[in-house]
Amino acid sequence: MTTKKKISFTGALFRILGFSLLGGMAVGALSAVLMLEGGVTDRTSILATAGALMGAVMIVVAGVYSIRWWQSVDEAVRHAHAWAWYWGGSAGLAISTLFFIVFTVTDGVVARALMQKLGYEGGAVEFGMILTAGPMLLGYGIAWGIWWLRHR
Amino acid sequence: MKNRLKVLRAELNLSQADLAQKLDVSRQTVNAIETEKYDPSLPLAFKIADVFALKIEDIFQP
Structure with a gap:
């Protein structure tokens, strides 16, 4: 029955959204650099990769905060x-x-x-x-x- | 499972929120135990007994 530091459901949700937003911005910036400076012109594959990276970030962050929230209730x-x-x-x-x-x-x-x-x-x-x-x-x-x- | 939680809490003049804080659970959980709608785990039952300085069997009866 050991519980860790309290983290509310909405708190966890906002953290997930916040980190995902930051991750999205980072992935977007990386995509822009690759297109502008890296000579990568295939916009579709860049967007697909960015989307996959973003999804991975969201899954990891959601996993971490879901576990933390579960341990705190x-x-x-x-x-x-x-x-x-x-x-x-x-x-x-x-x-x-x-x-x-x-x-x-x-x-x-x-x-x-x-x-x-x-x-x-x-x-x-x-x-x-x-x-x-x-x-x-x-x-x-x-x-x-x-x-x-x-x-x- | 029957319990004397409400009576014991009243004797110590504790609110459900106060007891919840002592037990590190939500007020809803205390309410669910008091109304005998939820049976606490053994660790929580020990914690409850500890708060009231009683044995588990003095609080909970099958």
């Missing part, structure tokens, strides 16, 4: 999140699985129709990721609220 808060992730996340994943079954059985026809209906113009892979993570996060949020309502 008490056992009931941890239990609420673990319970919410298990039940809410699993329920969300079950819904995502239904989407995937329907999309597979219909050979992507329903998926494309849904993308069109929602006005989504990105790639199918990204759409799939949203349909996986979205219900899981939604289920997680709902289950977290239920846990605290039941334990008030």
